[in-house]
Amino acid sequence: MALLKNGYISLSELKNEKGYPSEERFNEGPVAVIECIQEIPCNPCVEACDFGAIEIEGPITDKPKIIEDKCIGCGKCIAKCPGLAIFVVDKTHSESFASVSFPYEFLPLPDKGMEVEAVNREGKVVCQGEVIRVINNKEFDRTPVVTIKIPEDKFDVVRGIKRRKEK
Numbered sequence: 001m002a003l004l005k006n007g008y009i010s011l012s013e014l015k016n017e018k019g020y021p022s023e024e025r026f027n028e029g030p031v032a033v034i035e036c037i038q039e040i041p042c043n044p045c046v047e048a049c050d051f052g053a054i055e056i057e058g059p060i061t062d063k064p065k066i067i068e069d070k071c072i073g074c075g076k077c078i079a080k081c082p083g084l085a086i087f088v089v090d091k092t093h094s095e096s097f098a099s100v101s102f103p104y105e106f107l108p109l110p111d112k113g114m115e116v117e118a119v120n121r122e123g124k125v126v127c128q129g130e131v132i133r134v135i136n137n138k139e140f141d142r143t144p145v146v147t148i149k150i151p152e153d154k155f156d157v158v159r160g161i162k163r164r165k166e167k
Helices: 002-006 044-048 076-080
Strands: 031-034 086-090 097-103 115-119 125-135 145-151
Touching: 044 076, 076 086, 076 097, 115 145
Parallel strands: none
Antiparallel strands: 031 086, 086 097, 097 145, 115 125, 125 145
């Protein structure tokens, strides 16, 4: 398993997990992608979803699963995940761009319109992106959610941004 070897899970391994949406679902609009890969006692994502789109089928140590037809991609689950393991991907953002929303617990926060370097699960820069939204409200309990626009072909690769340097 890549997680044990490299410290992160590979995309091919992720696609075999319960939390990874189907290609058909990605083509329908925004959807939560659950990259929770360890069996630990946790369920804030289940409680956060007003639509019942996340479930844990067995004991609380089972990995959460996305119910594709119930998920509207609202993103409430992103900030509630203590493992920072949930993203919302919108492959249909525009004709040639996708968007990815992710938790961001660094300062300074990026600003809307800012050009950023988008990184993969390993933390390596894979493309340029543009910040299109930053949500930092009380409901998110001090975990801001950043949304960036990226080339459509990077929707399943990009999972964050490179932290900008202080001037």
